[in-house]
Amino acid sequence: MIKRGKGMACMWYPIGFTVAANASAATVKVNTDGTATVLTGTVETGQGALTVLGQIAAQTLGIATDDVHVVSADTDSTPMDTGAIASRTTYVTGNAIVLAAEKAREILFEAAAPLLNVRPEQLEAVDKKIRVLSFPDRFLPIDKVVAHAENTLGKPSIGSASYNPPTVEMDPETGQGKPFNAYVYATQIADVEVDDETGEVEVKKITAVHDCGTPINPMLVEGQIQGGISMGVGFALQEEILFKDGTQINPNLTNYIMPTSLDMPELEVELVDNYDPTGPFGAKGAGEPTAVPTAAAIMNAIYDAVGVRITNLPATAEKVLAAIQEKNKAVA
Amino acid sequence: MVTRNKDLQKTTESLLKKKDSQAPSKKPVSVPGDNPVIYPLDLPESDARLQTPAVGARATRPDGRLHGLGQTKYIDDMSFPHMIHAKILRSEYAHAKIISIDTSAAEAIPGVLATLVGDEIPVNTFGPTFQDQPVLADTIVRHKGDGVAAVAAVNEQIAADALEKIKVVYEPLEAVFDPQEALKDSAPKIHGDKTNIYTSKIIKKGDVEKGLAESDHIFQRQYSTQMVEHVPIEPHASIALWDGNGRVSVWSSLGRITLGREDLSRTLSLPQSKIRLIGTIVGGNFGGKNEITNEPILALLSKKTGRPVKCVFTRGDEFISSTIRHPFVMDYTTGVNNDGKIIARKIKLILDGGAYCSWTGTTIGKGSILAAGPYNIDNLFVESYAVYTNKTTTGAMRGFGAPQVCFAYESQMDEIAEKLGIDPLELRLKNAFTEGSASPTSQQLQSVVLKESLKQASDRFGWKEWKK
Numbered sequence: 152m153i154k155r156g157k158g159m160a161c162m163w164y165p166i167g168f169t170v171a172a173n174a175s176a177a178t179v180k181v182n183t184d185g186t187a188t189v190l191t192g193t194v195e196t197g198q199g200a201l202t203v204l205g206q207i208a209a210q211t212l213g214i215a216t217d218d219v220h221v222v223s224a225d226t227d228s229t230p231m232d233t234g235a236i237a238s239r240t241t242y243v244t245g246n247a248i249v250l251a252a253e254k255a256r257e258i259l260f261e262a263a264a265p266l267l268n269v270r271p272e273q274l275e276a277v278d279k280k281i282r283v284l285s286f287p288d289r290f291l292p293i294d295k296v297v298a299h300a301e302n303t304l305g306k307p308s309i310g311s312a313s314y315n316p317p318t319v320e321m322d323p324e325t326g327q328g329k330p331f332n333a334y335v336y337a338t339q340i341a342d343v344e345v346d347d348e349t350g351e352v353e354v355k356k357i358t359a360v361h362d363c364g365t366p367i368n369p370m371l372v373e374g375q376i377q378g379g380i381s382m383g384v385g386f387a388l389q390e391e392i393l394f395k396d397g398t399q400i401n402p403n404l405t406n407y408i409m410p411t412s413l414d415m416p417e418l419e420v421e422l423v424d425n426y427d428p429t430g431p432f433g434a435k436g437a438g439e440p441t442a443v444p445t446a447a448a449i450m451n452a453i454y455d456a457v458g459v460r461i462t463n464l465p466a467t468a469e470k471v472l473a474a475i476q477e478k479n480k481a482v483a
Numbered sequence: 484m485v486t487r488n489k490d491l492q493k494t495t496e497s498l499l500k501k502k503d504s505q506a507p508s509k510k511p512v513s514v515p516g517d518n519p520v521i522y523p524l525d526l527p528e529s530d531a532r533l534q535t536p537a538v539g540a541r542a543t544r545p546d547g548r549l550h551g552l553g554q555t556k557y558i559d560d561m562s563f564p565h566m567i568h569a570k571i572l573r574s575e576y577a578h579a580k581i582i583s584i585d586t587s588a589a590e591a592i593p594g595v596l597a598t599l600v601g602d603e604i605p606v607n608t609f610g611p612t613f614q615d616q617p618v619l620a621d622t623i624v625r626h627k628g629d630g631v632a633a634v635a636a637v638n639e640q641i642a643a644d645a646l647e648k649i650k651v652v653y654e655p656l657e658a659v660f661d662p663q664e665a666l667k668d669s670a671p672k673i674h675g676d677k678t679n680i681y682t683s684k685i686i687k688k689g690d691v692e693k694g695l696a697e698s699d700h701i702f703q704r705q706y707s708t709q710m711v712e713h714v715p716i717e718p719h720a721s722i723a724l725w726d727g728n729g730r731v732s733v734w735s736s737l738g739r740i741t742l743g744r745e746d747l748s749r750t751l752s753l754p755q756s757k758i759r760l761i762g763t764i765v766g767g768n769f770g771g772k773n774e775i776t777n778e779p780i781l782a783l784l785s786k787k788t789g790r791p792v793k794c795v796f797t798r799g800d801e802f803i804s805s806t807i808r809h810p811f812v813m814d815y816t817t818g819v820n821n822d823g824k825i826i827a828r829k830i831k832l833i834l835d836g837g838a839y840c841s842w843t844g845t846t847i848g849k850g851s852i853l854a855a856g857p858y859n860i861d862n863l864f865v866e867s868y869a870v871y872t873n874k875t876t877t878g879a880m881r882g883f884g885a886p887q888v889c890f891a892y893e894s895q896m897d898e899i900a901e902k903l904g905i906d907p908l909e910l911r912l913k914n915a916f917t918e919g920s921a922s923p924t925s926q927q928l929q930s931v932v933l934k935e936s937l938k939q940a941s942d943r944f945g946w947k948e949w950k951k
Contacts, residue, residue: 155951157944159907160893161937163857163916164885169848194738194762195546196772202544209537216542217532224762226744226755234739235765236773236879237845278535321924326686326865329926330852336916336933338940342949360940362932370541379881382769385711386886392710392807397577397660397873398627402802409714419943427930432538435930439770443885447893451907454897456951464708464890 153344155355158451161338164440165331167239167316174315175244176230179208179251181259181308183301185279185294186218187252192232193244194224198438199371200240206367207245207431211252213276214293230311238436241367242333245431246314254310262300263291316429333427333435337361339380341448342416345456350472352388352453354416361441362423365433369422376420376441383445384416385409388465546764558720558734558763563791566722567596569784570642570794571777572632572649573804574624577873578658578671581622581631581651588648589634594641597787598649599633599780605752611742611774612682615674616839616876618750618779624653625673626838626873628804633777635784635792658873662835663812665870673838673871681836682844684851686865686923694827694862698818702899706815706891710835711808713880717766718796719805723781725789731782732759735775738768743775750779770879771805774841806878809846809869810835811887813854815895818862823905823913827862830854832888834877836869841878843869850884855923856892857933858914863923908941 167173178190189208195201205219212219223229232244260271263281267274273284282290301307321328342356359376366372389408393400401407426433446464454460459474526548531540549555586598601607601621608614620629632649636642657671664670665679673679695701721735731753737743737760744760747753765772781792796805811832818827832850836843851867900910915933922928941947 157946157949158897159911159937159940159946160889161857161911161915161933162885162889162893163853163933164882165849165852169845169852192741194740194765194768196738196765196768199544201546202542205545206537206540206542209535213535214537215533215535216537216540217528221545224740226740226758226760231741232739234742234773235768236739236770237883319926324685324687326684326851326923327688327925330848330924331926333930334922334928336857336931336936338933338936340940340944340946342944356944358940358944360936360943362930362936364930365538367538368540368542371544382881383886386708386808390709390711390714392712392802392875394660394710394874397658399803399875402799404714404798407712407714407802421939421943423932423936423939425930425932425935429929439881439883439885442881443889444893446886447890450890450894451897460894460898462704462706462894 152347154347154456156343156345156452156454156456157340158448158455159338159340160444160447160451162440162444163334163336164443166242166333166335166436167237167331169330170318170320170328172315173233173237173239173243174313175232175247176311176313177244177247177251178230178309178311179248179255181212181255181297183294183298185214185292185297187212187214189219189221189248190229191221191223191244191248192229193240194235196235198375199368200235203241203367203371204244204248207248208252210432211249212256214279238438238440241434242430242436243314243316245434247312249431250312250314251310254312255308258300258306258308259293259296262304262306263296266291332429335362335435335440337440337444339444339448341452343449343452343456345453345471347457347475350468350475352466352471354384354449356417356419357445358419360421360423361437362425363437364425364427364430364435366422367432367434372422372437373420375437377418379441380418380445381410381415382442384414386464387446387449388467391465555764557717557766558722558736559795561722561734563722563724566791566793567635567637567788568639568642568794569633569635569781569792570639570646571630571780572646574620574627574629574631575651576624576653576655577627578656579624579653580656581620581624582654583652584632585650586632588650589645592641592645592648594637595634595645596790597635597784599783604750604779604783606750609746609750609775610840611842612840612844626875628875630804633780633784635788660872660874662833662870662872665872673873679871680868681840681871682847682869684847684867686851686863688923688925689862691827691829691862691864695816695818695829698826699821700819700902702817702819702895704815704895704898706813706894708811708887708890710810710875712802713769713771715767715769715771718798718801719772719776720795721778721781722791722793723778723785724791725782725785730757730759732761733778733782734761734763735778736765736772737762737775738765738772743778746775747778747782751782769881773879776805803875806841806876808880809843809877809884811850811884813888813891815891817895817899819899821903823903823910825858825860825914828855828860830865832867834867834869835874836871837874837877838871839876841876843877845879846884850888852924853885854888854892857916859916859920908937908946911937
């Protein structure tokens with residue numbers, strides 16, 4: 152018989168390295184037509200990081216995402232970066248890019264201030280304009296300002312900066328300290344069906360509500376969550392490297408079973424409104440935490456459906472069936 | 484899991500129906516060469532990419548179109564004139580001394596241009612935390628994924644055939660595969676001769692024994708998790724070119740090039756200024772591509788042959804020689820009052836650390852700090868140990884120990900909720916971190932929206948109304 156169950160799991164997860172320095176540096180160059188180039192040593196690993204970093208540079212300069220080209224991942228031309236690890240790219244590299252873009256922007260403010268008859272600190276960069284604060288009718292187009300700064304004043308608009316999250320060493324005896332500068336939070340809820348005659352578990356739906364601070368690009372955050380859930384479903388139900396005397400016996404995609412798109416449940420993905428003052432425009436991160444609570448939620452849903460608690464992952468059909476049979480024996 | 488054939492059929496049908504209406508408005512353009520451009524070159528941009536402000540926009544990716552069309556160049560698609568291919572011979576044993584390696588028969592095969600063994604590598608150790616791992620094992624193999632020799636040949640098939648001609652004489656050593664066995668004094672030692680525990684962590688807050696003694700209920704359970712692979716669609720891949728100016732360029736699927744160059748500089752004994760490391764477009768990382776693997780080997784084979792050398796891991800290499808997720812054995816003891824308030828939690832984590840350290844330091848750190856869950860608990864004790872075993876190296880993987888401990892702490896939350904007759908949502912809300920809560924390391928937390936996520940998810944799911 153097919154039995155249904157629901158189960159929830161929440162989690163917390165840190166952004167960046169545990170105490171250890173994990174700096175990022177960045178260079179931002181504004182071109183004379185108002186477009187810009189960002190140099191970063193991070194690597195695009197498929198998550199869309201370069202899009203997000205471009206958006207962060209664009210926001211700081213008051214231009215559009217498409218106006219920014221991001222050059223990455225070449226030790227001959229890009230500055231140091233700790234890399235695409237520890238859910239740190241948006242937060243750490245993003246903060247470095249904000250600081251670098253602010254330096255490039257400052258050159259534009261200084262060039263535009265005399266032309267607009269104000270002080271540099273009275274200016275803002277929005278809508279492709281260098282504009283007087285609280286006086287939106289007085290502005291210069293950003294491209295004109297860049298060209299003036301570079302070609303007339305001889306001051307190209309370039310900025311470089313770095314960022315490293317502040318932490319406090321952990322006490323070796325008690326572990327007390329401040330290992331990270333930011334954490335994110337999330338809840339996932341699973342709706343499952345368990346066949347109590349075969350032990351087979353089908354995840355029908357997962358509702359996932361995640362915090363990433365400000366979502367720089369909500370679409371890419373949703374993509375991360377969807378991908379993380381698929382990894383969580385595999386961890387919960389299918390994936391396992393099996394050994395015999397130190398030899399992996401299933402090192403191939405025939406016998407190492409992982410979820411395909413057809414195994415994916417219906418997904419409801421939402422973000423929690425939040426703003427972290429230490430992140431770029433309030434952003435924290437979204438990469439790893441998306442895969443964290445899925446298995447726990449599914450196990451709790453299996454228990455709700457058939458009353459067996461799986462304490463050893465993955466919950467394969469064989470394992471779930473054995474637990475159901477043991478429970479039935481105990482009842483009888 | 485059930486394959487939803489009906490859904491697939493429906494999707495296919497709807498795609499076929501749409502085919503005509505979705506045809507490109509302009510004639511496809513082709514350019515000469517092996518990479519015809521099959522789409523209109525004047526690209527329409529999404530409004531989200533053109534808008535200001537940029538933050539918050541659902542901007543499409545600049546690389547998305549090429550991915551969608553299968554036009555992205557991964558390392559496997561890249562080629563250089565006179566490029567040759569490398570393969571790596573893996574250990575026959577999980578734990579053994581290497582007595583001798585004879586590559587002469589492999590070198591005699593037509594098409595084989597060079598071989599490489601560990602003692603030819605200037606500094607034959609690496610590792611992101613401490614350097615306990617050989618690039619190619621030269622004295623001891625500690626798991627079956629250890630490389631012992633490499634071959635460079637004009638094509639992959641000849642390189643693979645040549646591996647079979649390499650004669651390695653081993654003296655097998657006693658091996659240990661279970662982390663709890665590896666903890667025993669009698670267990671064979673994998674590194675050094677003292678203990679297999681190579682890193683540990685303690686988190687201590689309040690008085691856990693007193694807290695447990697004063698709690699109305701005690702919950703105790705052991706949870707454990709398995710080894711899993713990252714399974715990126717693109718396996719580890721690199722190309723190295725040692726040029727006539729004495730500079731080496733490496734194209735790699737590595738996710739962290741700054742530290743990758745440091746590792747290359749160290750292993751090759753070459754100044755960083757003479758190394759160019761280029762991170763290519765990566766077909767999935769998930770933590771598995773955060774340290775060097777074959778890069779120093781390819782660089783040295785290129786130096787020997789004067790040719791660009793490429794190596795793309797097979798799926799088998801990817802499973803057995805790259806890092807995987809740490810299995811955890813987790814003992815949880817939790818003291819709770821009748822009203823559901825958690826008073827004390829005591830946790831012991833044993834991490835199967837595999838043959839080498841890799842990113843275990845980070846995994847045990849995050850795993851321990853996060854182990855108690857996002858809950859206000861005044862009395863806490865977490866002790867964690869990572870143990871060497873003669874198995875695949877466990878390293879960084881999406882979540883660094885967090886999915887393992889979350890499975891334990893959230894399973895136990897539901898056990899507590901059931902026993903006390905409290906709704907799982909309410910039990911979590913009762914104990915959840917809020918703005919300013921002190922973490923297990925007594926850090927004051929900010930921008931905490933755990934309760935908001937619990938309520939929003941429950942509302943969206945329909946937690947209270949949901950019926951079986």
